[in-house]
Amino acid sequence: MMSSDGSSPAVRVRDLRVDRGGRPVLHGLGFEVPRGSVVGLLGPSGCGKTTLMRAVVGVQIVKGGEVTVLGLPAGSAGLRRRVGYATQSPAVYADLTVRENMRYFAAVLGAPRSDADRVIDEVGLGRHRGQVAGTLSGGQLSRANLAVALLGTPELLVLDEPTVGLDPVLRQELWELFRELADRGATLLVSSHVMDEAVRTDRLLLMREGRILADGAPESLRDRTGAADLEGAFLHLITEGAGGGATAAEGSAA
Ligand SMILES: Nc1ncnc2c1ncn2[C@@H]1O[C@H](COP(=O)(O)OP(=O)(O)OP(=O)(O)O)[C@@H](O)[C@H]1O
Numbered sequence: 001m002m003s004s005d006g007s008s009p010a011v012r013v014r015d016l017r018v019d020r021g022g023r024p025v026l027h028g029l030g031f032e033v034p035r036g037s038v039v040g041l042l043g044p045s046g047c048g049k050t051t052l053m054r055a056v057v058g059v060q061i062v063k064g065g066e067v068t069v070l071g072l073p074a075g076s077a078g079l080r081r082r083v084g085y086a087t088q089s090p091a092v093y094a095d096l097t098v099r100e101n102m103r104y105f106a107a108v109l110g111a112p113r114s115d116a117d118r119v120i121d122e123v124g125l126g127r128h129r130g131q132v133a134g135t136l137s138g139g140q141l142s143r144a145n146l147a148v149a150l151l152g153t154p155e156l157l158v159l160d161e162p163t164v165g166l167d168p169v170l171r172q173e174l175w176e177l178f179r180e181l182a183d184r185g186a187t188l189l190v191s192s193h194v195m196d197e198a199v200r201t202d203r204l205l206l207m208r209e210g211r212i213l214a215d216g217a218p219e220s221l222r223d224r225t226g227a228a229d230l231e232g233a234f235l236h237l238i239t240e241g242a243g244g245g246a247t248a249a250e251g252s253a254a
Helices: 049-057 098-109 115-122 138-150 168-183 195-200 218-225 230-242
Strands: 011-020 023-033 038-042 064-069 083-086 156-159 187-192 203-208 211-216
Touching (some): 011 049, 023 203, 023 211, 038 168, 038 195, 098 138, 138 156, 138 168, 156 168, 168 187, 195 230, 203 230
Parallel strands (some): 083 156
Antiparallel strands (some): 011 064
């Protein structure tokens, strides 16, 4: 019996298999995301990060396996307002101002109207409130996209490469925001292909070619492989995997 109370993990994936374009993309992977944590999903371009996130938010047709979110099957109606998803392509309307966009999406999601200004401030777009979204810079646009996902204070945030194209200062500010949100009880699943962002996570899922190569705290993955940094740890794990080594899982139910 599934429970949607606070005792279940934020995300539980078991034996997930997905085909896209007639080709297997996810090959029976599994993991758990504990509540209140910042989990990084890292891996090279094309390894299946977006596909996995789509399955978690319930918009991906899956071939087999189980995806449970906050104790309910992924995509359940009851999860609509409890899960925020920021895709890689901006969701905002180019001909509306930042504030008009947030008010519109707040209304659609049933979030309080006052949320519009809160999320604008959280992503640091206060000075651009009245600016038409179509005239924002690339980095500002991705922050506006992130702001939409924060409306309604979702319990789980699924963020697909939210820091792509941002300068190092903004990236740092956003990771600080992710930490603050987790400290307030939210769970974040954040994808990236930038290894230096991995150290900011509580837990890392290293993905390659549709499989979870390793699952654990960044420092434990580094220590376990004896590598100087996470980039080195990832390369070590790839070599180990190629040699038939087992997936490195620490405290994982995968
Ligand atoms: N609509 C689609 N039709 C066919 N194949 C697809 C489709 N979408 C994705 N794929 C393929 O599925 C695989 C995984 O893609 P996915 O977008 O999940 O990777 P990713 O790790 O998120 O990549 P990136 O970091 O570049 O965004 C890729 O080989 C991709 O070409």
